[in-house]
Amino acid sequence: MGGWPQCLKNATALLLRSQVPIVMLWGDEGVMLYNDAYSGFAGGRHPDLLGSNVREGWPEVADFNDNVMTVCLAGDTLHYRDHELTLHRNGTPERVWMDLDYSPVLDEAGQPAGVICILAETTERVAADRRSAFLSSLSDELRALTTPADIMSLTADRIGRWLGASRVFYAEIASGRMTVERDFTHGVSSIVGEHSLEAFGPDLLAAYKVGTPVVVRNVRTDDRLSPEASAGLSSREVGAFVDVVLFEEAQWVGLLAVQNATPRVWTASEETLVQEVGERVKIAVERARAERDRLWDLSQDLLARADYVGMMSAVNPAWTQALGWSENELLTRGYATFMHPDDEPPTIEAIARMAETRQPTRFENRIATKDGAWKHIEWTVAPEPDSNNFVAVGRDLSEAKAREADLQAAQEALRQSQKMEAVGQLTGGIAHDFNNMLTGVIGGLDLIQRNIAAGRMDRVQKYIDAASTSAQRAAGLTSRLLAFGRRQSLDLKVTDVNALVTSMEDLLHRTLGEQIALESHLADDLWAASTDANQLESALLNLCINARDAMPNGGKLTVETDNAELDDSYARDYPELQAGQYVILSVTDTGSGMSTSTIEKVFEPFFTTKPVGQGTGLGLSMIYGFARQSGGHIRIYSELGQGTTVKLFLPRFEGEIQTDVAPAIAIPRGAGETVMIVEDDASVRLIVTEVLNELGYGAIEAIDASTAIPILQSSRQVDLLVTDVGLPGLNGRQLAEIARQSRPHLKILFITGYAQNAAVRSGFLDPGMEMMTKPFAIDALATKIRDILGADPREI
Incomplete structure (x- = not known):
């Protein structure tokens, strides 16, 4: 010191007499000289700092001090308030805040020779201010939460991020066990679950019971931890921790734990923060539990x-x-x-x-x-x-179930009412149309009788034709009724829809007349459809007639075919329709169109927009029934004045198309074969028996199954069983089963006007069985019987 310049001696004497921390950085290297107050600030770095160069003495802030030396040795000053630095005063990183004033120390020539720094650590004040803002914000957030689990989770997340901790959790203590529902983790694993308190060891448990925060800076060196407890904590990636124990009426009920993966020197401010947070979370949890208990009771x-x-x-x-x-x-x-x-x-x-x-x-x-x-x-x-x-x-759900039952009862009553109203409408319409048709039949027969009695034979044929026409109209009405009710007997076969449309073009041209242009747009790669070709022809003709009537002044009618694959989203809008591949047959006209309200009613029986006396109102309802019974669908697109498009969706048939062409032949006769006719209707039984006798067959009559079974089980010859499906007692299908038990190769022809279980033939008939729908022509019956008897049932 004897060789020190006087300016250095004067500055040193000044700082040694000061009660506030002062450090002098001398020369270009910033050799450190400081007083006792600064040695306290330096912590574990003292006394090694004394006489060291400042950049080497505080390496973690070397850049900051380099700037200080550069500025102040140039003759300027620096002033900082609440300046944050991270220092390693005690071997671990520590955030500190300080007020710093730097001034140059001048030599005898008036030039800067060093730097003097007067500092005041403000860490506690800044930490207290920041802690207050943190706690205030946390309290606001906790007030909005209603469950203990949410409160614990939010608290762990907020304090974990604030302190830069590795793991934070709130645990409930009961029966010697610690339960962790949720935890905050950063770089370590979760410990959610139950844990025994015995793992803490007796010394640490004793520290918890005191009620003050338990602070551990290094789990490996803390005397309160047994070797087993220390090893257990280390295995869970715990190097240091602060635990705050929470009590209720002298009972240990909870624990707020803040853990660091490595050893850490917790500041007094951090310890205070953890303790204050613990108290707040305890209050919030108690409030939530009180509310939960109130809700529990109410x-x-x-x-x-x-x-x-x-x-x-x-x-x-x-x-x-x-x-x-x-x-x-x-x-x-x-x-x-x-x-x-x-x-x-x-x-x-x-x-x-x-x-x-x-x-x-x-x-x-x-x-x-x-x-x-x-x-x-x-x-x-x-x-x-x-x-x-x-x-x-x-x-x-008792009340809801009761309301549901009441609603179902009300809905059922409504459905029954609607059903009876529909039945009334249906029967009224049927009676009206059938009375007209029966008038033609009865009147024609009466005139035939009168003319025959009077010997006037010239006009008999005219009356026969009139009666036959009325009867055919009645048969057509019955067919449409069955189609509407989906009870007609469909013969679902592979069908080439393009070929069907082409074959009907001449008929359609004649039906539409000269004022309406007919166009066909048929898809080249059209799939085969699974449908009843005869019913499809009838449906197409009916649609074209409707289109014609909607264009009284002429127009254009377009028939189109196309393929369509309907996905699940489309099928969801139509519960009766399944997703899959369909052949579409469309009929589009340029006529008057329909309103939305009309479209909603067009499939109802007897609904018609035509004048009274024209049409039965069963046309579209018949087509709708046919389409649904075929496994298909029908859609109508129409606007007033813009025309109408009706689309029939027919299920695709996977296979090759085979066309059967039957040559025209005369009515075939029998060769003495014996045919049993089982029919409960006397008129039908009489007619069929007469036809069989006239055609050279032997006929055996039976009114029902009970009459027929003894004959069928006897040794009497029976080559063919012709039976109505809808017999009283055992039905025709059941009779066939019994007959085949004793006559396994017996050929069977079902005749039906209505058959609940015979709606689709492929699901009703076994080999050697055929079906005809009433009414039928005599030649059709004769041909069918001859075909059956002429075939080997084992080859059918």
Whole structure:
């Protein structure tokens, strides 16, 4: 020191007498000279700092000090307020705040020779201010939360991020165990679950019971930790921690833990923050629990906590109110004993599946009341983190079920009313049309009788034709009724729709007349359809007639075919339609079109827009029934004044098209074969018997199955059984089954005017069986019988 310049001696004498921390950085290297107050600030760095160069003495802030030296040795000053730096005063990083004033020290020549710094550490004040803002914000957030789990989760996240901790959690303490529902982690694994308090060791547990924060800076060197406890904490990636114990009425109920993966020197401010947060979270949890308890008591839903073994540990008062069981009865019996026997297995299975997947689930079952009744309960259950228990919320569905039953009864009554109204409309329409047709039949027959009696034979044929026309009209009405009701006998076969349309073009041209232009747009790669070709022809003709009537002044009618693949989204809009591949047959006209209200009614029976006396109103309803019975669909697109498009969707047939062409032949006769006719209608039985006798067959008559069975089970020759399907007692199909037991190769012809189970032939007929629909022509009956008898049933 004897060789020091006087300016250095004067500055040193000044700083040594000061009570505030002062450090002098001398020369270009910034050799450090400081007083006792600064040595306290330097912490573990003293006394090694004394005489060291400042950039090397504080390497973690070397850039900051380099700037100080550059500025002040140039003659300027620097002033900082609450300046934040991270220093390693005690071997670990530490955030500190300081007021710093830097000034140059001048030599005898008046030039800067060093720098003097007067500092005041403001860490505690700044930390207190920041802690206050943090706690205020945290309290505001906690007030908005209603469950202890959410409160714990938010608190752990906020303080973990604020302190830069590795793990933070709030644990509930009960029965010597610590339960962690949620935790904040950064770079370490989660410890959610149950843990024994014995792992802490007796010394640390004693420290917890004091009630003050337990601060550990290094788990490997803290004397309060046993070697086992130290090793256990290290294995969980804990190097240091601050624990705040929470008490209620002298009982240890909770623990707020802030952990660091490596050893850490916790500042007093950090320790205070953790303690204050712990108190706030305790208050928030108590508030949430009080609210939860209030809701628990007031809730009308059944609330419970139960384990996977089969017992409940807590139930709310709603159980007793809804079911009549006392709390003691509910908690001392297995919960499965309260379930309906049919509901117990699926309920236990759902709970077991939840235990395995750890995901909430919902189900419905019936729970016994104390008076012996059953109540429908809808349950929502969710697992607890401990893997042993779950919570359940049950809603009593009794009133909802009763309302649902009342609604179903009301809907059924409405449907019945609508059904009776529709039946009245249907029967009225049928009576009107049939009376007109029967007038033609009865009147024609009466005139035939009068003319024959009077010997006037010249006009008999005219009356026969009139009666036959009326009868044919009646048969057509019956066919349309069956089509509407989806009870007609469909012969679903592979059909080339393009060929069908082409074959009908001449007929359509004649039907439409000269004022209407007919165009066909047929797809080249059209799929084959599965449908009844005869019914499809009738439907197409009917659609074209409707289109013609909608264009009284002429226009254009377009028939188109195309392929379509309908996906699930399209099918969802039409519950009766299945997704899949369809052949579309479209008929488009340029006529008057229809309103939306008319479109909604066009498929109703007897609804028609035509004048009274023109049409039965069964045309579109017949087509609708045919399309639905075929497994297809029908759509109408129309606007007033813009024309109408009707699209028939027919199921695609996977296979090759085969065209059967039957040559025209004379009415075939029999060769003495014996035919049994079973028909309960005397007129039909008489006609069929007469036809058989005239054609050279032997006929055996039976009125029903009970009359026919003894004959069929005898040794009497029967080559063909002709039976009505709708017989009284055993029906025709059942009679055929009995007949085939004793005559396995017996050929059978069903005749039907209506058959609930014979709507689609392919699902009704076995080999050696055929079907005809009433009414039928005599030559058609003769041809069908000859075809059957001429074929080997084992080849059919």
